[in-house]
Amino acid sequence: MAVCPVYTTQSLNSTCSVSTPSKTHFSSHHNHLVFYRTSKRTSKRGGSSSCVITCSAGDSQTVVIGLAADSGCGKSTFMRRLTSVFGGAAEPPKGGNPDSNTLISDMTTVICLDDYHSLDRTGRKEKGVTALDPRANDFDLMYEQVKALKSGIAVDKPIYNHVSGLLDPPELIKPPKILVIEGLHPMFDERVRDLLDFSIYLDISNEVKFAWKIQRDMAERGHSLESIKASIEARKPDFDAFIDPQKQYADAVIEVLPTQLIPDDNEGKVLRVRLIMKEGVEHFSPVYLFDEGSTISWIPCGRKLTCSYPGIKFSYGPDTYFGHEVSVLEMDGQFDRLDELIYVESHLSNLSTKFYGEVTQQMLKHADFPGSNNGTGLFQTIVGLKIRDLYEQITASKTAAPLQATKA
Numbered sequence: 111m112a113v114c115p116v117y118t119t120q121s122l123n124s125t126c127s128v129s130t131p132s133k134t135h136f137s138s139h140h141n142h143l144v145f146y147r148t149s150k151r152t153s154k155r156g157g158s159s160s161c162v163i164t165c166s167a168g169d170s171q172t173v174v175i176g177l178a179a180d181s182g183c184g185k186s187t188f189m190r191r192l193t194s195v196f197g198g199a200a201e202p203p204k205g206g207n208p209d210s211n212t213l214i215s216d217m218t219t220v221i222c223l224d225d226y227h228s229l230d231r232t233g234r235k236e237k238g239v240t241a242l243d244p245r246a247n248d249f250d251l252m253y254e255q256v257k258a259l260k261s262g263i264a265v266d267k268p269i270y271n272h273v274s275g276l277l278d279p280p281e282l283i284k285p286p287k288i289l290v291i292e293g294l295h296p297m298f299d300e301r302v303r304d305l306l307d308f309s310i311y312l313d314i315s316n317e318v319k320f321a322w323k324i325q326r327d328m329a330e331r332g333h334s335l336e337s338i339k340a341s342i343e344a345r346k347p348d349f350d351a352f353i354d355p356q357k358q359y360a361d362a363v364i365e366v367l368p369t370q371l372i373p374d375d376n377e378g379k380v381l382r383v384r385l386i387m388k389e390g391v392e393h394f395s396p397v398y399l400f401d402e403g404s405t406i407s408w409i410p411c412g413r414k415l416t417c418s419y420p421g422i423k424f425s426y427g428p429d430t431y432f433g434h435e436v437s438v439l440e441m442d443g444q445f446d447r448l449d450e451l452i453y454v455e456s457h458l459s460n461l462s463t464k465f466y467g468e469v470t471q472q473m474l475k476h477a478d479f480p481g482s483n484n485g486t487g488l489f490q491t492i493v494g495l496k497i498r499d500l501y502e503q504i505t506a507s508k509t510a511a512p513l514q515a516t517k518a
């Protein structure tokens with residue numbers, strides 16, 4: 111008999127129903143309901159991928175955010191900025207597996223979708239597939255568990271151990287206020303995609319990805335230039351087939367390209383960063399520069415902003431992206447003095463800040479994070495503030511609904 115990988119956090123008198131294709135049992139366990147099902151198809155983890163559990167959730171519902179990007183493209187840095195917007199630091203589950211990929215703070219839980227690898231490192235090698243290949247990932251389980259968390263039900267999530275390359279015993283994840291699913295495939299499976307309240311894609315151009323990999327894997331991890339090149343090349347076909355196409359579904363894309371301010375630049379230090387924001391997304395209104403909907407080009411290097419070579423250029427305007435209407439805000443170049451960012455912030459609107467200068471304050475707080483002097487840090491911070499706003503709007507609309515019903 112296999113243990114169903116879904117637990118409920120409901121009190122024992124909550125209303126829960128279970129539907130599975132085979133016989134199902136349930137029993138109480140540490141104030142949770144624990145569901146069991148008999149299954150001939152038992153996975154390596156001892157889980158089953160076809161339990162469907164419906165419980166009447168409490169008042170709060172989890173808001174789910176998807177963050178997609180290739181490995182080494184700044185997801186962890188983005189997550190640290192996002193968590194900081196909500197206050198408090200994110201930490202791995204207390205007393206749990208030291209190699210857990212999960213980060214928990216008061217408001218957010220970030221789970222890494224690598225935990226849904228169905229093949230471990232040896233298994234992938236034997237089958238000749240990369241971790242980017244859908245065949246190496248369990249999308250049924252990913253869907254069931256994200257759906258359960260979204261409806262207020264805790265889950266027993268597997269762990270992919272990046273140190274050993276093995277699948278470790280699962281960890282209990284309770285439904286947070288905000289669940290972020292980050293990794294290679296948050297928008298790949300249509301069922302998972304439909305559960306997302308907001309989705310982000312970090313689109314790092316090959317040139318920049320290469321420069322970042324060299325910086326991290328060569329300088330910090332002792333890899334050779336050849337091995338870095340070989341690993342990027344080996345992943346590229348699957349990246350193009352399975353990861354990159356997800357950007358068409360994203361509500362916001364942060365695109366990172368080489369600068370256009372230095373002719374033929376190949377250093378990858380100065381960046382051109384574009385924030386592509388989909389129009390018409392519920393609870394999300396795109397940021398704009400000076401005048402909403404206009405096409406603007408702005409070089410702010412005058413009396414109020416210190417700019418050394420090659421300077422800074424902002425652009426803003428409407429565009430289309432995979433057939434969708436979008437607004438695009440672009441920053442090429444880097445800040446010399448981060449405190450002067452307030453001058454730029456004061457010309458941006460719809461930032462969803464709670465007070466004047468909040469973007470600048472957040473950027474100064476994390477001045478040591480990679481990308482703090484350019485558009486990557488600025489746009490990641492802005493998207494973090496937009497997510498806070500989205501969460502507050504969703505929560506407010508939920509609490510307002512019963513009131514309206516009472517009045518009627």
Ligand SMILES: Nc1ncnc2c1ncn2[C@@H]1O[C@H](COP(=O)(O)OP(=O)(O)OP(=O)(O)O)[C@@H](O)[C@H]1O
Nearest residue numbers: 180181182183184185186187322325326480481486
């Ligand atoms: N905005 C940035 N500017 C410059 N370098 C960056 C930026 N973001 C990330 N990097 C570089 O890329 C490396 C990886 O960043 P990070 O750990 O945030 O990525 P990740 O997507 O979480 O990686 P992984 O999936 O491999 O854990 C950093 O150590 C840094 O060298």
Ligand SMILES: O=C(CO)[C@H](O)[C@H](O)COP(=O)(O)O
Nearest residue numbers: 181224231241272273275294
């Ligand atoms: O693309 C990745 C996402 O992080 C990793 O390469 C994948 O998860 C496999 O991990 P490892 O190389 O540690 O076996």
